[in-house]
Structure formats: C-alpha cells, structure tokens
Amino acid sequence: MHYRLGLCKSVAHPSRMSVEVQLYTGGTMEKFRVETAISPASGLIYAELYYPDDTATPIATTEPVYTGHQQAETDVINMFKKIISTTVNNQP
Numbered sequence: 001m002h003y004r005l006g007l008c009k010s011v012a013h014p015s016r017m018s019v020e021v022q023l024y025t026g027g028t029m030e031k032f033r034v035e036t037a038i039s040p041a042s043g044l045i046y047a048e049l050y051y052p053d054d055t056a057t058p059i060a061t062t063e064p065v066y067t068g069h070q071q072a073e074t075d076v077i078n079m080f081k082k083i084i085s086t087t088v089n090n091q092p
Contacts, residue, residue: 017069020053021080032080036072039064047072 021032031053036045045066048058066072 034076036069045072047076
C-alpha cells in the first residue's frame with residue numbers, strides 16, 4: 001500500500017495556527033486538522049489533533065512544550081511521517 005502526506009496551511013489568528021493534513025492510503029484520503037495554540041498558564045504552545053478534520057473536539061493534545069507554532073506543527077507532522085514509515089516498513 002502506498003501512503004502520501006499532503007499539507008494545506010491556513011492561519012486563523014496570530015495566536016493560533018491551523019493546518020490540514022491529508023493522508024492518502026491507496027485510493028482513499030483521510031483528513032486531519034492540527035491546531036496550535038498558546039497555553040494561558042505557561043505561555044508555551046501546544047498542538048491539538050482533530051479527526052475527522054471538521055470535528056469540534058480533538059482526539060489528541062500535546063503538552064504545552066513548544067516555543068513556537070511552527071515547531072509544534074513540525075513535530076506533529078513528523079509523528080505522522082514516523083507512523084507512515086513504520087507502517088510501510090512492517091507490511092509483508
């Protein structure tokens with residue numbers, strides 16, 4: 001099976017970033033949404049993962065450990081890439 005990752009960026013607000021992640025698996029496409037925001041308590045950035053992409057409640061949230069939106073976004077995208085790589089390498 002072939003996997004491909006696509007990204008479509010959009011910024012909703014200066015303190016919040018949103019990116020659409022499209023995961024193509026064979027003939028289907030799954031859409032996820034990653035949003036980053038600033039934690040009021042720490043001032044650090046955290047990321048939220050939404051699936052399906054139009055849902056209101058995240059399926060996963062990171063700890064607020066990032067110093068920038070781009071850093072949080074890149075880390076989440078790298079998690080997707082690692083999962084895809086592991087899945088592809090473990091197929092017969």
